[in-house]
Structure formats: structure tokens, C-alpha cells
Amino acid sequence: MEADAVQTRAFRENLLGQGEYDGYLIYDKNKVIGWCQVGQRDRLAKILEQFSLTINPLVWAITCFRIDSEYQRRGVASELLKNVLDELGKKGIEVVEAYPKIDTELAGDQQWTGPKNMYERAGFSLIKENNSRAVYSIKLRKVPLSELSHN
Numbered sequence: 001m002e003a004d005a006v007q008t009r010a011f012r013e014n015l016l017g018q019g020e021y022d023g024y025l026i027y028d029k030n031k032v033i034g035w036c037q038v039g040q041r042d043r044l045a046k047i048l049e050q051f052s053l054t055i056n057p058l059v060w061a062i063t064c065f066r067i068d069s070e071y072q073r074r075g076v077a078s079e080l081l082k083n084v085l086d087e088l089g090k091k092g093i094e095v096v097e098a099y100p101k102i103d104t105e106l107a108g109d110q111q112w113t114g115p116k117n118m119y120e121r122a123g124f125s126l127i128k129e130n131n132s133r134a135v136y137s138i139k140l141r142k143v144p145l146s147e148l149s150h151n
Contacts (some may be wrong), residue, residue, distance in 0.1 A: 024087065026080040033071045034080050036114075037064035038088070041097060051099070051128065051135050059137075060088060062098040065114040078118050085122065089140040098124060098136045 022039035025032050041047060041061035048055065062084065067076050088096060100116040116134060120126075124136035 024080065024084050026076060026083065028071065032068075034065070034067040034076050036062060036066075036077075036080050036084050038062045038084055038096075047099065050133070051130050053135070056095075058093075059095045059097055060093050062096060063113065077114060078121065081114070081118060081122050085138070085140060094140055096124075096138050096140060097127070099133050100136065102129060102132055102134050 022037055024036045024038065026034040026036075038060060040057065041053070041059045042055050042057055044061060044063065047053065047061060047063065062081070065077050065080070067080075085096065098114060098119050100113045100119060102116060113133070116136065119136045119138075122138065124138040127135040127137045129135075
């Protein structure tokens, strides 16, 4: 296992040990067909450094999508993104960022951050570009407690 993979696994195990989960799954019946990594942005020092971002504990980040190749280009990632944003809104998260690659000609396996047009369609706005990557942001609406009690 490469050093980055070992570090990533240790990071995940540490999160799980603290009761923190940083991913959402989407299913087709009983089969997991997609995953999205999302969590509080400031714990990701590499993102802060890469994009020269200011520490802000209120900002969350979507950093990775993985959709089963059989289900790619069927709107699964967009549906997963919608579900993630809905869930984050219910949790009171107000600002979410994403960091897609800018090149629109990327193959499916190269778009592990999610394609930029998916974020644009979901209402994200371009904040800044950095070489081949961009920072997109969306402000979520606060979900009133009265709506939460009916779900």
C-alpha cells in the first residue's frame, strides 16, 4: 500500500473511532453504486493550503465522488449531490465547497472530485481557480425545525 493510501486509511479509521462519518452512499436496491466524501473543511489541511483558504469552521467540503462505472453518466452523481446537500441543510450546515477539476474533457475515472458542470447545475458558484482545479461554493438554506419534525 502506498504511503498516501496508508495515511488516508488511518485518517478514516481515526474519524470512525471518534464517531465521525464523512461519506454518503447511494444504492440501487441493495447494491452500493456511489459514494461521496464530505466533511468539515478545515480538517483538510491540503485543501486549505492548495487553494489559500482562510480557516472557517462553518464551511464543509465535498472532496470526492465515486460512482460505479456501470452507473456513470446516468445522473447518479447529481442525485447523490442533491441528497448530500439536503442532508447537510437538515444538519444546519450553511456553506459547502467543492473542488472540481476544470477540464471538461476528463474521462469518468479522472473526475473523482465530480464534474464542475454538476456543481453549477446544483447552484454552486465559482469562487476561484487554481491551475487545473476550482473552488465552488453554495450557501444552503436553513431548514426550519418545523420541517425537520415531519421527516
